[in-house]
Structures are given as C-alpha cells and as structure tokens.
Amino acid sequence: MLQLFNWLIKTFPSLASHQELTAFVLFIILGLLVLTFAAVVAGSLTYFERKVAARIQSRMGPIEIGLGGYIQWVADAIKLLLKEDIIPENVDKILFRLAPYFAFLGAGLTYLVLPFSEKLILADLNVGVLYFLAVSSITVIGILMAGWASYNKWSLIGGIRSAAQIVSYEIPSALAVLPVVLYAGSLSTQDVVRAQAGWAGFHWMIFQNPFIFISFFVFFISMLAENNRIPFDLPEAESELVAGYNTEYSGMRFAMFFLAEYSNVFILSAFAVTLFLGGWQPLFGLSLKIPGTAVDLWKLFSFFFKTSIMVFLVLTIRWTLPRVRIDQLMGLCWKYLVPIAFFDLFGVMFWMVL
Amino acid sequence: MSLTRSEEWYLNMGPHHPSTHGVLRFVVKSDGEVIDEVKPDIGFLHRGIEKIAERLEYNQIIPYYDRVDYLAAFNASWSYVMAVEKLLGIEVPPRAEYIRVILGELNRIISHLISVGSFALDMGAVTPFTWAIREREVVNDIFEMVTGSRLTYNFPRIGGVYQDVPEGFREKVLQFCEYFPPKLKEFNDLITYQKIFIHRLANVAVITPEQAIAFGLTGPNLRGSGIKYDLRKNRPYSVYSEFEFDIPVGTGEAGTLGDAYDRYMVRIREMEESCKIIKQAIEKMPDGPVRAKVPRKLKPPVGDVYAATEAPRGELGVHLISDGSSRPYRMKIRTGSFAAMSIVNEVSHGLMIADLVALIGSLDVIAPEIDR
Structure with a gap:
C-alpha cells in the first residue's frame, strides 16, 4: 500500500x-x-x-x-x-446492532496482511503473523455481544460457549504458528512465504521439519474450532441451541454474521496455505519460461488453487462429522493440542540449535 | 474472599425446538450447561383418538391408527386390527399374515432409518440423515406400489389386508433386500463407527435394566438395556414363530450397558434382522385369499381384549372394551414413546444440554405417539 x-x-x-x-x-x-x-x-x-x-x-x-x-x-x-429489520423487545439495542459488525471486523481486518501474491498485499506489516492472531479473535467479541444482547437464554449459552472456545483455542493456534515463525525468522507474512521458496513444494514449511508437520494439524484443528466450524460448531449448534448466538437475528444483520463465518473459512484456509503450504510460491517451481506478469498471475493462481483445496477440505469435514460436546472440546484443547503444540515448539527449537 | 455462586435457571426447550422431534416441550432446570431436572410437558399433539373411537364403527377406526405413529403407520394399525380380530375370533388367511409381516418389517426398517438418521442430525451430522432418507425412498416406493400411499397407508383390514400385492412386488422386495445391507454398511461407516459419534454417546444417559423395567420401557429402548424381550419372540403373534431371526440387545460395547449408543446400535441391528425376516417371508408366502369373510356390520360380543404388536417404538398395545354394540365402549392405546418419555427426568440429572438431546434422540420418541 x-x-x-x-x-x-x-x-x-x-x-x-x-x-x-x-x-x-x-x-x-x-x-x-x-x-x-x-x-x-x-x-x-x-x-x-x-x-x-x-x-x-x-x-x-x-x-x-x-x-x-x-x-x-x-x-x-x-x-x-x-427483509424487515426486526429488533426484538427487551434486547440491548446498541449491542444488538453493533454485534454483527464486530463479528465481521475480525474476519475483515485479517485481509490486510494476507499475501495474495508477491506484490499483491495490502500491508506487509513486520508483525503480520502476530497481527493476524490478534485481530482474528475480535470475532469473539461480536459473538459474545450478540449472545448477551439478544435477551435469549439459548443465545446467551451460545455466546458463552463461543467465548470459552475461541479464547481456549487461541493458545494452541498461536503455539502452532510459532515454529513457522522461528523457521522463517520473521513475523512478516511475506517473509514467511519467501522462506518457502524452492522446487515443487519440497521447501514448504510443512515438509521442512517433522515438528512443523505436526504443528500444521494442530493449527488446522484449532483454526476450525476458532471459526466455529463442525465438528466444533457449538456456539450455533442448531440441534441444541436452536441457532445459538444468532437466533434472534434476521435480515441484513444475520447476513453479516453469515459473511463473517464464510470469510473466516476463506481466511482460515488462506492462512494455513500461507504459513504452511507455501503461500503464493508458484506450483511446480518456475521451470517454465514465462514473462513477468504471467509469473505474478501464476503465483496468484497457485495461492487460490491451494486455498480452494483447503476450503474444500474444511467443507468436506463439515458435512461428514458430527459435533463434539463442550467438555470434550475443552479436553481436546487443553489435554492434547496445547501439550502437542508446546512439544513441537521445543522440538523445532532444538532442531534449529543442533 | 467471596465464594463464586452459580444460580440455576429455567430453560424452555420446545415446543419449537429443532431437536424435540415434533412438538414436545421440556422445562429444563439447569446450572449453566449441566442439567438438574427436566420436566417433560406433553399434550401439544393430543387429538383425542381414544375418545373419537368411541363414536366410530370398528372398521372406521383403522385410519386413525395410521396417525398414532406416522413413521410406522402399518405397525400401528396392525395392532388395532389384531385386537378386533381377537375380539371377534376371526381367523386371518395365511397369505394376509405374510403380507402383514413383510409390510410390517419394511415399515420397521424405514421407521428405524428415520430414527437413526435424525439422531445423527441431532448429534450435528447432517449427511447421515439425507442418506437415510434416500434409502427410505426405496421402501416408500414399495409401499406406494402396494397401498397407494407413502406415509399413512390405511392398508390392514379386519380379517386381512385391503388387497393382494400387485405383480412385481416380490421382485421389488427381494431387490431391496439385496440393495439395503450394503447401504447400511455404508451408513455405519459414515456415522456409527465414527469416533466423535461414539464418544458423544458412550456412557451417556445410562438406563439400567432395573430402571428400564420399572418405567415400562419396551422395544429397542428396553433391549438397549440388555433385556431380551421382544413380542415377536416372547409372545409370537401373526406368523412370526415361523421365521428365524435374532433379537439384538445392548451389550455396552462402547461404554456402559444401556447407554445411548446401545439403544442406537439395537436399531441398526434390528434393521438387518428385519431384512432377514422379509427374505424368509417372501420365500414362504403362500397363495390364497387375503381377507377373511367378515360381516359388514361388526357387532362383537361383550368383553374386553388386549392385543399388542412389536412396533418400532416398542409395544403398541390396544385395549378394547366392547359392550356388544357396533362401537367400542372404550379404547386404550399403549405406546412405547409415552413410557419412554416418563424416564427422561429420571436419567437426565447431571447430563449436559447436548446430552439431553442425545437422550431424547436415543429414546426415539415421536410426538403423535406420546399424545395420541
């Protein structure tokens, strides 16, 4: 920019x-x-x-x-x-109106540091990865606001579940990103992608180190949980909580929640690609002899192609798996993902020192 | 230092809640997510069938039974015609009995398909439900071919069935018996042996055998607690004594005996057994009339009679009291869902809200059967 x-x-x-x-x-x-x-x-x-x-x-x-x-x-x-804009009686009107925008803000702001291509990035912040981790959890404020303001017990349970879930899963997702940052030696998303240059994807982060390979799955699972996707879609579990935090919403406000949810799917896949799967690094190296602009387009295509595959994976998971229970969700986070992420972090540290 | 204090609140679950399977209402007293007490509130679908029957002739009552349990309409009306036949002492021709068995078992399969499918839906998995519906359509086609309708068949008659099965019925049913077991395996691979699914259901909402008997549970809910009781074997009616089949019972394979997974598994296995029965019945089906000679005006002698069939949701019993006129003096319907509802409060203490959904789904209650 x-x-x-x-x-x-x-x-x-x-x-x-x-x-x-x-x-x-x-x-x-x-x-x-x-x-x-x-x-x-x-x-x-x-x-x-x-x-x-x-x-x-x-x-x-x-x-x-x-x-x-x-x-x-x-x-x-x-x-x-x-559609008619319905605001139910007894709701906290200010919070009720603000909530959808906060939910979307978390998704929208992350686009800022998303490297679509070598030259196509809105802001190459030198703390890009940190920024991404920080901003993406703004969504929880929106969801909690919606749950609280709706004056509906089911919404409230949804909001509380979401808060507990997203705050918990922040930790493994951040810990899983750290090995990548260590390896790339930079917090800038562009630098992370540049560190993965190489022939035919063998220098992607995920293949550089066995610990990062595990980290990728920890990151992917915790991002699924952070974005309330099945099997972790407890805040909006439709068979338990009617529709969770967005029960009372309709019309455009509901559309904003919807927008946030689907933006998050894209963001989750895009960052998984950026941090672990080579980002915009062109597929099949660049043995092809093509002029400058075409290379950029090829990079853009590589990025979107890999992202689409990740999105497809997320969607397939959603339509295959059932939902976990709230205590199992927390158990998975604290008993398995956090220790594994820590183990990976130290593993990568020792690997790099030796 | 102040103690953290949590307050209990009342949650109103239903009658328009997605997982209450129709119009049920539960008043849930809970501490956050942990349930303390559940009060089922029934009666939203009460149509007064028992009272209406007192103003109707015996053969006019049959269609009402299709509405007692719309997912297993054939089994429900079968109970009624059996009761009237017992009251009048009518001998049903064997071909009619075989047709009843085949249709009854087909109906059991599609009822269980809806049950396990919507149970998976309650657990958050959408795809198993659509797959179950897909398989159900095949059977619905068979029912349409035989009875003309796909949901409420109105097919059994006092003394037999309405008409003989059409040409091609035998092939179509055999085809289904070939088609169904692989599809069921596919379904099992998708959801039944899914790890998250098992973890959600194992050790949840355990009904001990003693509790199951004390609350009068029947059908898959009772067998899920490990008690081998099935009217088709224990008190064989119709021609069931001629077939070989097993009665699947809960074994506690995932966790505790009598948990939600056991009840679910009993239904899955019963579908396989039903397939076996259908195959045997279609091979053995004799020729002959499908309806006994029954007078147009039915005037049963004074007396009372109880007849019950093993419907998909447990014993569906009909108690008829006749005062010698052409209308029943009193008709009482005993359904499995009603008994199952009574146990909800007993086992739900300490469950989470998500588990309550699992409990209701595993009991397979449907609203019209509870309220009649």
Missing part, C-alpha cells in the same frame, strides 16, 4: 500537496475493495459449500438461478437485504 501511495505521489505531482487527503481517499477505496472482495469470496463460498454438500448427500444443490446456480448467493443476499 505504501508503494502504491508513493507511486501515486510520483506520477501525479499535483497530489503531493494534498498527501493526507490522498492517503484518506486511497484508504477508503482500498477498504471498499477489500469489503467487496470479502463479500464475493464469502458468497461464492456459500455456493461452493452448497454444491459440495449436495454432492455428498446425493442431491443437486442450487441449479436454477443463472450460471448453473452460481447467482443463487446474490439472490440470497438481496432477499436478506430486503
């Missing part, structure tokens, strides 16, 4: 006298772009998920509306937008 800003100033010298204004406008434009991107990704994901689910359950899935049913998600969004 800084490069873009400097480039703008250089090419249009008249902007140099209004630097603050230029920066402000640039931020807004980029922010809107990110929002649009998030919405399109989340929308496409709903279509993808419904198709995958349909295939697993021997159904058809959406087929009616445009492009083999792809436009379905636009229709759904429009329907939700046009």
